[in-house]
Amino acid sequence: MSLTRDEVLHIARLARIGLSEDDVAKFQEHLSEILDHFQALQQLDTEDVPPTSHPLPLESVMRPDEARPSLPVEEVLANAPLTEDHAFRVRAVLE
Amino acid sequence: MTAGDALHRLTAHEAGDLLAKREVTSRELTQAVLDRIGEIDGRIGAYLTVTGELALQQAADADERLARGEGGPLTGVPIAIKDNMCARGVRTTCGSRMLENFVPPYDAHVVERLCEAGAVIVGKTNMDEFAMGSSVEHSAFFPTHNPWALDRVPGGSSGGSAAAVAAGEAFAALGSDTGGSIRQPASLCGVVGLKPTYGRVSRYGLVAFGSSLDQIGPLTKDARDAALMMNVIAGHDPRDATSAPLDAPDYTEALVGDLRGVRIGVASEYVPDDLDPAVRGIVEAAAQELEGLGATVEWGVSLPSTSYALACYYIIAPSEASANLARYDGVKYGYAYQDGDGMWDNLEKTRQHGFGDEVKRRIMLGTYALSAGYYDAYYLKALKVRTLIRREFEAAFERYDVLLGLVAPTPAFTIGEKLDDPFEMYLSDVFTLPVNIAGIPGLSLPAGFVATGGGPASGEPAPREERLPVGVQLMARPFDEASLLRVAHAYEQATAWHTQRPAL
Numbered sequence: 001m002s003l004t005r006d007e008v009l010h011i012a013r014l015a016r017i018g019l020s021e022d023d024v025a026k027f028q029e030h031l032s033e034i035l036d037h038f039q040a041l042q043q044l045d046t047e048d049v050p051p052t053s054h055p056l057p058l059e060s061v062m063r064p065d066e067a068r069p070s071l072p073v074e075e076v077l078a079n080a081p082l083t084e085d086h087a088f089r090v091r092a093v094l095e
Numbered sequence: 096m097t098a099g100d101a102l103h104r105l106t107a108h109e110a111g112d113l114l115a116k117r118e119v120t121s122r123e124l125t126q127a128v129l130d131r132i133g134e135i136d137g138r139i140g141a142y143l144t145v146t147g148e149l150a151l152q153q154a155a156d157a158d159e160r161l162a163r164g165e166g167g168p169l170t171g172v173p174i175a176i177k178d179n180m181c182a183r184g185v186r187t188t189c190g191s192r193m194l195e196n197f198v199p200p201y202d203a204h205v206v207e208r209l210c211e212a213g214a215v216i217v218g219k220t221n222m223d224e225f226a227m228g229s230s231v232e233h234s235a236f237f238p239t240h241n242p243w244a245l246d247r248v249p250g251g252s253s254g255g256s257a258a259a260v261a262a263g264e265a266f267a268a269l270g271s272d273t274g275g276s277i278r279q280p281a282s283l284c285g286v287v288g289l290k291p292t293y294g295r296v297s298r299y300g301l302v303a304f305g306s307s308l309d310q311i312g313p314l315t316k317d318a319r320d321a322a323l324m325m326n327v328i329a330g331h332d333p334r335d336a337t338s339a340p341l342d343a344p345d346y347t348e349a350l351v352g353d354l355r356g357v358r359i360g361v362a363s364e365y366v367p368d369d370l371d372p373a374v375r376g377i378v379e380a381a382a383q384e385l386e387g388l389g390a391t392v393e394w395g396v397s398l399p400s401t402s403y404a405l406a407c408y409y410i411i412a413p414s415e416a417s418a419n420l421a422r423y424d425g426v427k428y429g430y431a432y433q434d435g436d437g438m439w440d441n442l443e444k445t446r447q448h449g450f451g452d453e454v455k456r457r458i459m460l461g462t463y464a465l466s467a468g469y470y471d472a473y474y475l476k477a478l479k480v481r482t483l484i485r486r487e488f489e490a491a492f493e494r495y496d497v498l499l500g501l502v503a504p505t506p507a508f509t510i511g512e513k514l515d516d517p518f519e520m521y522l523s524d525v526f527t528l529p530v531n532i533a534g535i536p537g538l539s540l541p542a543g544f545v546a547t548g549g550g551p552a553s554g555e556p557a558p559r560e561e562r563l564p565v566g567v568q569l570m571a572r573p574f575d576e577a578s579l580l581r582v583a584h585a586y587e588q589a590t591a592w593h594t595q596r597p598a599l
Contacts, residue, residue, distance in 0.1 A: 019447065034460060044483065049479040051482060056294045058336075080426070091438040
């Protein structure tokens with residue numbers, strides 16, 4: 001199957017990845033080829049097969065809800081591009 | 096043993112024995128490894144960061160511990176860490192521009208364990224960006240060269256770790272394996288690579304890629320070293336909710352030297368008919384050798400859904416990656432584009448410039464597979480096929496303790512050869528992906544060489560003719576890493592492939 005240019009732009013938008021014009025053409029070709037190979041799965045009858053999302057039979061691993069020491073704020077913010085008053089600084093969401 | 100130029104050739108357990116006998120100091124060993132890195136890493140490119148000063152400090156601490164008669168088998172032994180595991184205060188890039196300047200404020204569980212055991216961390220190894228790739232060509236910084244043939248890839252994504260161990264730039268290394276990223280480079284570089292059972296080793300502090308597939312494991316010069324590394328890193332960690340709440344055994348107890356009573360099945364789909372005869376010959380010779388050691392070996396074990404594993408994996412892993420990599424938003428850490436037209440524009444440009452093509456490709460694949468209208472046809476279908484693949488392994492392990500096959504369809508390929516064809520690159524993991532899908536343990540064991548021109552290589556290669564290592568893959572039941580190590584160790588007692596080192 002082949003993806004249209006609009007579909008590639010739609011996926012990129014959902015993934016929040018900016019694309020150049022060259023990128024659009026390149027990903028259109030590569031993604032289409034890879035999706036073609038995925039069609040092979042449709043040959044398998046999986047009507048009564050339950051899905052496996054996880055290889056271990058672990059369910060809802062819980063721990064006691066107890067306060068524990070965490071990293072100092074300065075260390076947590078040390079890698080942030082922009083900070084202000086012990087917080088991450090972001091551009092305005094609503095303008 | 097005093098000749099510094101030969102120290103780097105030792106295995107980790109040989110180095111540990113010399114340290115225990117006080118015939119060498121950790122400072123001498125560490126300096127020998129740092130000298131080796133200085134001498135050859137310009138040609139190999141195994142390391143993204145060399146932590147020389149820190150390593151020598153850790154070595155001095157280890158020497159003090161050893162002088163007090165304390166420490167364990169890895170105390171004072173120089174080890175390398177793949178650059179997707181956090182080490183406090185040491186730049187951790189994950190092979191990406193996105194994390195080029197990221198300095199983690201905490202240690203990964205495995206790093207913490209290695210440091211407690213007294214191991215010396217010599218540096219962080221090169222890798223495909225976010226562990227997505229099979230050749231290290233997708234590193235944002237530079238490629239890594241195969242120590243056996245410098246114009247070839249080391250495999251990936253843990254290719255820096257595999258090359259470092261093969262070239263004597265570390266006595267052992269940690270890698271991570273989401274679809275073959277420990278085993279395939281181990282095969283291509285001629286070292287032992289173990290992907291433990293999903294959940295066996297804590298992933299706390301490992302940069303997430305495919306959360307139902309990722310697992311950390313060792314790359315080493317032999318099976319004993321892999322057992323020693325597993326003794327340090329395996330076991331439950333409450334900080335990783337997917338870590339199995341099981342105690343880990345002493346893996347060195349599995350190294351008994353014979354294979355009486357071990358039932359081995361050769362998996363047909365992992366030794367296909369159209370293989371290069373030289374590569375096929377290596378599997379046949381290994382099977383024969385294992386039989387000679389007391390195992391029963393049966394050919395013709397079929398796992399018919401194997402051919403669907405590639406499509407299954409390339410839906411599941413990118414889907415999980417698309418969710419995991421949503422965190423790279425230029426706000427909390429990492430590269431940030433600041434000059435755009437508002438928040439959304441900054442976000443899109445951060446990800447446009449911070450991620451390389453392969454990462455973008457996989458995020459987009461996963462986004463598509465999870466998107467409205469396609470979820471059932473792709474993601475849900477793949478999860479059902481995952482069940483079929485897992486059931487086939489379960490059925491096979493009712494009759495066999497260990498399954499034998501190849502790790503990779505070909506030996507190391509030339510740098511650039513598959514770079515423009517993503518699907519061709521994906522095919523190099525065709526034998527390793529099913530193991531991650533099923534969550535079982537797998538090990539790559541050096542089992543022979545082929546000449547670069549094709550055909551079997553003699554023990555003494557003619558000058559200029561390069562020979563490339565080939566590994567066989569051993570697979571076992573969940574949490575039975577011990578059987579893999581037992582088989583690998585017994586094989587090593589009868590053969591000398593694991594003692595071969597590249598001429599550098």
